[in-house]
Amino acid sequence: MxxxxxxxxxxxxxxxxxxxxxxxxxxxxxSFEAGECxxxxxxxxxxxxxxxxxxxGLLRPLAGTVRVFGEPxxxxxxxxxxxxxxxxxxxxxxxxxxxLVALGVDGHRWxxxxxxxxxxxxxxxxxxxxxxxxxxxxxxxxxxxVSGGERQRLLLAQALVGSPELLxxxxxxxxxxxxxxSAMAELVARVARDRGITVVLVAHDLNxxxxxxxxxxxxxxxxxxxGSPEEVVTGPVLSRLYGAPVEVLIDSAxxxxxxxxxxxxxxxxxxxxxxxxxxxxxx
Amino acid sequence: MSDTTTTxxxxxxxxxxxVSATFGEGNAFHWNLITDFRQMWSFTFFQxxxxxxxxxxxxxxxIGYFVVLRRSAxxxxxxxxxxxxxxxxAVVLGLDPLWGxxxxxxxxxxxxxxLGQRLRGRDTVIGIVLAFSLGLGAxxxxxxHGNDANEAVSILFGEILGVSASDVLLTLAIGALALGLxxxxxxxxxxxxxxxxxxxxxxxxxxxxxxxFMMTLALAVAVAVQVVGVLLIFALLVxxxxxxxxxxxxxxxxxxxxxxxxxxxxxxxxxxSWYSSYPVSFFIVTxxxxxxxxxxxxxxxxxxxxxxxxxxxxDVEPSPSIG
Numbered sequence: 023m024x025x026x027x028x029x030x031x032x033x034x035x036x037x038x039x040x041x042x043x044x045x046x047x048x049x050x051x052x053s054f055e056a057g058e059c060x061x062x063x064x065x066x067x068x069x070x071x072x073x074x075x076x077x078x079g080l081l082r083p084l085a086g087t088v089r090v091f092g093e094p095x096x097x098x099x100x101x102x103x104x105x106x107x108x109x110x111x112x113x114x115x116x117x118x119x120x121x122l123v124a125l126g127v128d129g130h131r132w133x134x135x136x137x138x139x140x141x142x143x144x145x146x147x148x149x150x151x152x153x154x155x156x157x158x159x160x161x162x163x164x165x166x167x168v169s170g171g172e173r174q175r176l177l178l179a180q181a182l183v184g185s186p187e188l189l190x191x192x193x194x195x196x197x198x199x200x201x202x203x204s205a206m207a208e209l210v211a212r213v214a215r216d217r218g219i220t221v222v223l224v225a226h227d228l229n230x231x232x233x234x235x236x237x238x239x240x241x242x243x244x245x246x247x248x249g250s251p252e253e254v255v256t257g258p259v260l261s262r263l264y265g266a267p268v269e270v271l272i273d274s275a276x277x278x279x280x281x282x283x284x285x286x287x288x289x290x291x292x293x294x295x296x297x298x299x300x301x302x303x304x305x
Numbered sequence: 306m307s308d309t310t311t312t313x314x315x316x317x318x319x320x321x322x323x324v325s326a327t328f329g330e331g332n333a334f335h336w337n338l339i340t341d342f343r344q345m346w347s348f349t350f351f352q353x354x355x356x357x358x359x360x361x362x363x364x365x366x367x368i369g370y371f372v373v374l375r376r377s378a379x380x381x382x383x384x385x386x387x388x389x390x391x392x393x394x395a396v397v398l399g400l401d402p403l404w405g406x407x408x409x410x411x412x413x414x415x416x417x418x419x420l421g422q423r424l425r426g427r428d429t430v431i432g433i434v435l436a437f438s439l440g441l442g443a444x445x446x447x448x449x450h451g452n453d454a455n456e457a458v459s460i461l462f463g464e465i466l467g468v469s470a471s472d473v474l475l476t477l478a479i480g481a482l483a484l485g486l487x488x489x490x491x492x493x494x495x496x497x498x499x500x501x502x503x504x505x506x507x508x509x510x511x512x513x514x515x516x517x518f519m520m521t522l523a524l525a526v527a528v529a530v531q532v533v534g535v536l537l538i539f540a541l542l543v544x545x546x547x548x549x550x551x552x553x554x555x556x557x558x559x560x561x562x563x564x565x566x567x568x569x570x571x572x573x574x575x576x577x578s579w580y581s582s583y584p585v586s587f588f589i590v591t592x593x594x595x596x597x598x599x600x601x602x603x604x605x606x607x608x609x610x611x612x613x614x615x616x617x618x619x620d621v622e623p624s625p626s627i628g
Binding site: 078079080097098102104105106107111114115116117118121122125126128129130131132133134135163164165167177180181 | 502507547
């Protein structure tokens with residue numbers, strides 16, 4: 023891994039994010055260190071995806087500063103790999119998994135791909151990325167004909183093929199059954215460890231990620247809180263963040279369950295109810 | 306599309322007359338197809354139809370892949386209807402209908418492309434605009450020589466045998482431009498079509514591509530209307546690509562299959578019409594439809610052999626909502 027600067031991979035100071043005059047969260051100061059695996063948690067609409075869009079340079083901060091690799095984020099950075107929320111493809115879609123992964127190499131280039139030395143070199147990188155996510159068996163099938171978990175792995179391979187140093191994953195565990203959630207979490211952790219990649223992973227549920235995350239970035243109630251799962255996912259801390267009474271139950275296996283959150287949670291700043299899906303963080 | 310008057314089978318036939326511009330009463334079938342083909346080729350309007358039809362089939366076959374991939378079939382349909390008003394307007398002004406088609410299709414393509422996402426799910430709005438365009442076209446045609454039904458029929462259902470030499474050149478120029486544009490934006494368009502979020506993050510200009518693709522589609526629609534008309538545009542712009550995606554999942558091969566199907570439909574349609582008195586566009590549309598039925602039914606008839614792998618169930622499991 024080559025890091026041009028010695029500091030944290032992501033650094034935010036008094037950062038506010040949102041759309042026009044409606045901040046989703048504000049005054050967030052945090053940093054993600056190289057090689058860390060960070061889980062971004064929080065209710066729907068709290069601004070988890072908004073955080074990723076800021077880091078990708080698709081959204082400007084409303085206030086404060088954010089630095090990625092020591093610089094303001096900019097679109098098209100080859101150092102960042104991104105996997106958005108999964109979308110379904112029609113069964114007939116005439117694109118194979120391997121074609122999807124190949125777009126990660128040269129999808130942004132103009133023109134038709136022609137046979138060349140560069141193309142052959144790319145081919146081996148594509149195969150290598152597909153192998154790294156254990157997708158070789160089904161990469162040749164149509165993208166609409168693989169399962170949700172398989173598609174998620176192919177999208178991960180697409181992000182990896184550009185040799186990123188920072189990986190942003192938006193709900194990679196959504197729509198997977200419990201067994202596949204753990205498998206996906208282990209895979210991300212393994213790949214990131216092998217390649218020294220910093221991972222920021224948006225999730226709904228901490229439990230399948232328990233063994234792989236280093237720290238938790240909790241986005242709720244118009245604020246952002248970062249720390250170890252044991253520090254952050256506790257009743258008193260979350261109650262303060264939400265501005266509403268929240269309880270955290272811990273079972274014998276160490277799994278944490280957040281309870282006491284009704285559908286409607288009053289937004290302390292905007293006054294909007296974050297329990298409702300009002301797309302502040304969506305796209 | 307309307308400057309040839311041709312003698313055919315002893316009867317004088319105005320190629321502009323839509324219905325009559327089939328091969329008259331039809332010719333007897335001979336087993337020596339080469340002789341038949343030589344005879345067809347001796348008529349310039351057949352040559353022109355063949356040349357224009359070939360260009361259109363290639364262009365429509367290639368662009369059709371993206372039309373199907375991007376699910377913009379309805380946009381293509383709307384463009385052709387809006388083009389109808391342009392073609393009819395050009396007839397009133399005494400211009401080549403192709404120019405009218407081109408101008409209105411490009412304008413509408415630009416608007417649809419610029420609205421992009423905001424137009425998604427706005428089928429009613431598109432429908433209202435295209436109905437109005439058809440009505441406008443009807444008005445223009447009634448202004449022209451009272452009410453020339455032939456002209457209307459030729460725009461609505463295509464008039465490949467009425468294509469003039471200058472139309473062939475114009476079709477070739479427009480077709481080459483459309484193919485050039487598609488080749489230029491091939492990879493980023495593919496990226497934006499399957500994975501818009503990642504493409505945007507990778508600095509692919511998704512909005513610009515949306516407009517550029519719609520304008521390119523407008524070019525393809527304008528030339529394809531000559532062959533199959535406003536109402537049958539799907540047969541060349543959607544059916545071949547829909548057949549292709551059932552045959553192969555490789556983008557390159559899918560485009561090749563799509564072009565091949567469009568070419569076979571057009572060439573066979575033209576050839577069959579030589580022996581019959583029915584419109585060419587009917588044969589083109591029917592061949593494309595039969596091929597579509599064949600690829601849909603092939604897995605059923607062939608059992609598991611040759612069938613596509615059945616799509617696996619997508620994992621759907623509600624995760625316990627925590628935090």
